[in-house]
Amino acid sequence: MAAAETDARGWDYVTYAPSGETCSACMKPIKTLEQVHRGALERQSGAPVVVYRHLRCRRG
Numbered sequence: 001m002a003a004a005e006t007d008a009r010g011w012d013y014v015t016y017a018p019s020g021e022t023c024s025a026c027m028k029p030i031k032t033l034e035q036v037h038r039g040a041l042e043r044q045s046g047a048p049v050v051v052y053r054h055l056r057c058r059r060g
C-alpha cells in the first residue's frame, strides 16, 4: 500500500469551497456549494496554503 500522497494534517472544519477550487486528494474540481474539508498545508517558505477536499472523497 502506497504512502499517502496528501498529508492531511490539520483539516480544520467542514465548509463550502469557493468556486473554482480543486480537491487536493482527487484533483477534481469542487462544485459550487459542495461541502468540503478545509485545511492548510504548511510550506517551508511563504504562508500556508489553504486546500479543500471533498467531504466524501473516495481517496480521502
Ligand SMILES: [Zn+2]
Pocket (backbone or CB within 6 Å): 023, 024, 025, 026, 027, 028, 053, 054, 057, 058, 059
Ligand atoms: Zn476529491
